[in-house]
Amino acid sequence: MSITIKNISKKFGTFAALKNADFVVEGGELVALLGPSGSGKTTLLRIIAGLEFADEGKIFFGDRDVTQQSAYQRKAGFVFQHYALFQHLNVFENVAFGLRVRKKNRPSEAQIRQRVEELLGAVQLRDFARRMPSQLSGGQRQRVAFARALAIEPEVLLLDEPFGALDAKVRKELRQWLRQFHDTTHLTSLFVTHDQDEAFEVADRVVIIDKGQVQQIGTPAEVRESPANEFVEEFLDVRPVHA
Amino acid sequence: MAVRKHILPGFRFTLGYTLFYLSIIVLIPFSALFLKTFTGGWEHFFKAVTDPRVVSSYYVSFGIAFIAAVVNGFFGVLAAWVLARYNFPGRRILDAIVDLPFALPTAVAGIALTTIYAPNGWIGEWFTYQGWIGQHFHPDSPLGGLLAGQEWFKNNFLGPKGIKIAYTQIGVFIALTFIGLPFVVRTVQPVIQDLAVDVEEAAATLGANRWQTFWRVIFPAILPSVLTGVMLAYGRAVGEFGSVVFISGNLPFKTEITPLLIIMKLDQYDYAGGAALGFVMLLGSFVILLISNGLQAWDQKRRGLA
Amino acid sequence: MAGAITTFPTKVATPRRATAESPLVKAILLTVVLVFFTLFLVLPLVVIFREAFSRGLPFFLKTFEDRATLHSIQLTLITAAIAVPLNTLFGVLAAWAVTRFNFRGRSLLISLIDLPLWVSPVIGGLIYVLVFGRQGWLGPWLSEHNIKIIFALPGIVMATTFVTFPFVARGLIPLMQAQGHKEEEAAMTLGANGWQIFWKVTVPKIKWGLLYGIILCNARAMGEFGAVSVVSGHIRNQTNTIPLHIEILYNEYPNTGAFVLASLLSVLALVTLLIKTYAEWQAERQLKAAASDPS
Numbered sequence: 090m091s092i093t094i095k096n097i098s099k100k101f102g103t104f105a106a107l108k109n110a111d112f113v114v115e116g117g118e119l120v121a122l123l124g125p126s127g128s129g130k131t132t133l134l135r136i137i138a139g140l141e142f143a144d145e146g147k148i149f150f151g152d153r154d155v156t157q158q159s160a161y162q163r164k165a166g167f168v169f170q171h172y173a174l175f176q177h178l179n180v181f182e183n184v185a186f187g188l189r190v191r192k193k194n195r196p197s198e199a200q201i202r203q204r205v206e207e208l209l210g211a212v213q214l215r216d217f218a219r220r221m222p223s224q225l226s227g228g229q230r231q232r233v234a235f236a237r238a239l240a241i242e243p244e245v246l247l248l249d250e251p252f253g254a255l256d257a258k259v260r261k262e263l264r265q266w267l268r269q270f271h272d273t274t275h276l277t278s279l280f281v282t283h284d285q286d287e288a289f290e291v292a293d294r295v296v297i298i299d300k301g302q303v304q305q306i307g308t309p310a311e312v313r314e315s316p317a318n319e320f321v322e323e324f325l326d327v328r329p330v331h332a
Numbered sequence: 333m334a335v336r337k338h339i340l341p342g343f344r345f346t347l348g349y350t351l352f353y354l355s356i357i358v359l360i361p362f363s364a365l366f367l368k369t370f371t372g373g374w375e376h377f378f379k380a381v382t383d384p385r386v387v388s389s390y391y392v393s394f395g396i397a398f399i400a401a402v403v404n405g406f407f408g409v410l411a412a413w414v415l416a417r418y419n420f421p422g423r424r425i426l427d428a429i430v431d432l433p434f435a436l437p438t439a440v441a442g443i444a445l446t447t448i449y450a451p452n453g454w455i456g457e458w459f460t461y462q463g464w465i466g467q468h469f470h471p472d473s474p475l476g477g478l479l480a481g482q483e484w485f486k487n488n489f490l491g492p493k494g495i496k497i498a499y500t501q502i503g504v505f506i507a508l509t510f511i512g513l514p515f516v517v518r519t520v521q522p523v524i525q526d527l528a529v530d531v532e533e534a535a536a537t538l539g540a541n542r543w544q545t546f547w548r549v550i551f552p553a554i555l556p557s558v559l560t561g562v563m564l565a566y567g568r569a570v571g572e573f574g575s576v577v578f579i580s581g582n583l584p585f586k587t588e589i590t591p592l593l594i595i596m597k598l599d600q601y602d603y604a605g606g607a608a609l610g611f612v613m614l615l616g617s618f619v620i621l622l623i624s625n626g627l628q629a630w631d632q633k634r635r636g637l638a
Numbered sequence: 639m640a641g642a643i644t645t646f647p648t649k650v651a652t653p654r655r656a657t658a659e660s661p662l663v664k665a666i667l668l669t670v671v672l673v674f675f676t677l678f679l680v681l682p683l684v685v686i687f688r689e690a691f692s693r694g695l696p697f698f699l700k701t702f703e704d705r706a707t708l709h710s711i712q713l714t715l716i717t718a719a720i721a722v723p724l725n726t727l728f729g730v731l732a733a734w735a736v737t738r739f740n741f742r743g744r745s746l747l748i749s750l751i752d753l754p755l756w757v758s759p760v761i762g763g764l765i766y767v768l769v770f771g772r773q774g775w776l777g778p779w780l781s782e783h784n785i786k787i788i789f790a791l792p793g794i795v796m797a798t799t800f801v802t803f804p805f806v807a808r809g810l811i812p813l814m815q816a817q818g819h820k821e822e823e824a825a826m827t828l829g830a831n832g833w834q835i836f837w838k839v840t841v842p843k844i845k846w847g848l849l850y851g852i853i854l855c856n857a858r859a860m861g862e863f864g865a866v867s868v869v870s871g872h873i874r875n876q877t878n879t880i881p882l883h884i885e886i887l888y889n890e891y892p893n894t895g896a897f898v899l900a901s902l903l904s905v906l907a908l909v910t911l912l913i914k915t916y917a918e919w920q921a922e923r924q925l926k927a928a929a930s931d932p933s
Contacts, residue, residue: 138827139339139826139827140339140823140826140827141339142339159339159341159826160339160823160826160827161826161827161828161829161830161831163827164827164828164829165827166827167823167824167827169820169823169824171820173820173821173823173824174821174824175821175824175825175839175842176821176843176924176927177842177843178842186825186828186830186838187828187829187830189838190825190828190829190830190831190834190838191829192831222927223927237824237828238827238828240828241828241829339823339826340738340739340819340822340823340826340832340835341826341831341832341835342734342735342738342832342836343735343738343739343741345731346731346732346734346735346738347735347739347741349727349728349731350728350731350732350735350736350747351747353728353732353803354747354750354751357796357799357800357803358750358753358800360769361765361766361768361769361800362765364765364768364769364774364775365761365764365765365768368768368774407670407671407674410667410670410671410674411671411674411675413667414667414668414671418664418667418668420668424915426671426672426675427915428911428912428914428915429675429679429680429911430675430679431911431914432679432683432907432911433679434854435854435857435858435906435907435908435910435911435914436682436861436903436904436907437857437860437861437862437863437881437900437903437907438759438861438863438864438881439861439863439881439882439884439885439900440686440861440881440884440900440903440904440907441682443686443884443888443896443897443900444682444683444685444686444900445682447685447689448681448682448685453685454681454685455677455681506678509678510678510679510682513678513679542658542659542660542663567756568755568756570758571756571757571758571759571760571761571864572758572864573758573759573760573863573864573867574759574863574864574867574881578885578888590758591758591759591760591761591864592760594760594761594764594868595760595867595868598764598767598771598868601772601773603767603768603771603773603774606764606767606768607764607768610760610761610764610765613757613758613761614757614761617756617757617758620756621749621756625749
């Protein structure tokens with residue numbers, strides 16, 4: 090299912106966080122939203138999820154206009170930067186949460202168990218079902234957050250700096266895992282990052298954003314070979330020196 | 333369609349209920365207070381609030397409360413420091429018991445303090461002519477002889493058995509100190525805990541001794557919170573009733589507090605008079621609140637919290 | 639630390655850290671604080687329990703055979719049973735409103751919630767007398783219809799409710815502010831509605847703070863003296879709560895039954911402090927667990 094971002098603008102007080110953001114994430118695509126901190130990329134992602142509301146513009150999931158829908162009606166899978174796991178629930182219950190709160194056609198206990206175990210298997214955490222979030226490493230927490238978001242069978246997946254809080258090695262592993270996961274499911278995904286290596290390695294297309302405005306959209310190769318403007322050129326040039 | 337503003341659900345319901353509840357329980361009754369205050373006319377209002385007996389109760393309620401708050405300021409800082417910085421057996425218990433005046437019913441505190449400080453009480457006894465402190469005030473002793481000639485001392489503090497603590501302004505002071513004790517400690521303690529130790533270390537490397545570090549680095553950093561705590565303790569003590577009425581003895585022109593006079597006016601069905609005194613107290617409390625809010629804002633700004 | 643070494647030449651112990659006081663200063667400060675606390679906090683407690691049991695256990699128990707005493711206990715329980723749930727509901731909703739949303743007048747609202755803490759409890763009683771009393775706003779109408787509010791249970795409940803309404807809200811507001819609402823947002827993206835978010839995510843997070851708020855509200859409701867004094871009329875067997883009955887017993891026969899009842903309320907206060915300490919410890923642990931990031 091595609092995500093259409095139509096002319097989205099948002100102000101916080103007098104500060105314009107987003108100015109006429111306008112693009113489409115095609116169904117089955119994996120797109121990175123790349124930009125420096127404070128560029129408005131997280132705000133845009135939260136607007137798409139319904140965690141923030143735009144002053145102007147519309148959001149469509151496929152043909153469905155979700156602009157006025159609350160986050161719990163949109164059911165976009167959302168992976169938070171700092172995981173936002175429920176501290177009082179164990180891993181199993183965290184993943185099961187979205188299924189248990191369903192009002193209409195809630196799955197049976199057996200179905201929930203099967204689904205959760207499947208997901209925990211997919212993120213390689215089957216043996217950790219009874220652990221509490223505080224007993225997990227950062228990478229494990231992030232994988233629980235993935236499984237939890239996927240449990241509701243979302244039509245789109247939104248990820249806010251999904252690897253931001255992890256150390257370099259774990260980050261690399263999870264990146265590859267995300268790409269493989271996407272190749273098997275083709276779930277429409279949009280993820281926010283400030284790390285161009287990450288964006289270029291994982292994404293089908295990259296949306297570069299700065300000062301609330303989209304600067305360029307294209308495949309990693311396109312963007313690298315022909316930067317649309319000075320900002321993009323400079324932003325891509327200043328490659329952070331890290332492992 | 334209107335632009336949605338709030339993300340989490342329940343804005344209208346929770347705020348609506350909050351305002352509804354507050355209107356019923358606070359706003360309507362308080363508007364009665366304001367209206368009733370002036371139903372008797374300006375003259376009655378003025379007469380009620382400037383009656384000599386009432387004015388002398390202001391000295392007790394506002395004056396002694398202030399002294400108690402300042403004393404709490406001093407001991408509160410010490411206690412906050414000790415609780416935040418030192419490790420000693422029983423620290424947790426001491427820390428928990430600070431809030432006792434907040435949880436103990438005021439009437440219970442009142443009778444307990446009165447029992448301790450009455451002439452036959454554990455501490456009151458010390459001040460009788462037989463006691464280890466009171467004996468120095470016996471009219472035959474040099475100091476006692478000197479003071480026995482002083483009218484104000486004889487009138488206020490001397491009883492047949494010796495120096496009185498309960499049933500004097502000292503007793504009122506003790507009750508008000510008790511009641512205000514948690515406020516300074518609880519306001520200053522977190523600030524001391526948040527103080528960055530490296531600033532103190534920096535002062536030490538620059539050659540400041542501990543005493544200089546305290547006065548030049550630590551004290552300025554905690555001062556706003558100390559003043560805030562003192563004002564909170566003051567605000568609480570000004571309106572205090574339960575713990576005071578037992579230990580004060582309620583002597584007109586000496587230890588009578590303003591809240592008690594409000595009750596007496598109501599008992600005589602002088603509603604306008606009671607409302608007038610209530611209005612004055614409210615005004616006083618409001619000024620104290622404004623000052624403490626201003627101090628709090630200053631403190632938070634300095635600590636970079638706002 | 640040459641200074642420290644020359645001051646204590648005989649000691650080979652590790653030199654004092656630059657950010658610590660000398661042991662002597664430490665000892666003095668600790669002593670002053672201990673004496674201050676003993677005088678003002680410990681001694682009153684000791685006196686209460688000593689006086690309560692000074693005539694032995696039989697006398698202690700006999701106090702509860704008195705009809706007026708039993709009635710005062712009953713009235714106090716009824717009052718708390720009405721005021722505490724009302725204020726709990728209010729406190730939770732108010733805390734949700736002021737910590738989850740930003741709106742104009744928010745800080746004014748928070749100050750308003752604090753109001754009973756900075757006005758005299760006597761004023762808390764006075765305002766209701768002015769509305770419902772014999773010469774109050776509604777007084778004539780009420781007496782015409784034979785409805786008694788002042789000098790009766792409704793007045794006592796109202797005054798108690800007024801004096802104790804901030805406690806649950808004040809316990810929750812700082813806690814909910816510190817916790818933020820990331821988890822609530824996560825629940826929302828998973829399809830939970832407001833009610834489900836509240837019960838399944840928020841309540842488990844705030845339960846200890848909430849419990850402390852309720853317990854403190856209850857202790858204050860049962861112990862309220864000033865506000866209730868004004869509206870009660872002190873009618874024995876009718877409108878005397880425990881604190882008012884303590885006053886009467888104390889004035890009539892000092893040092894007897896008054897302290898028995900006082901010891902009861904003191905136990906309640908001590909339990910309240912115990913739960914507070916535990917709740918704070920729990921909240922601290924929760925925040926730490928949420929903040930820890932062992933990646």
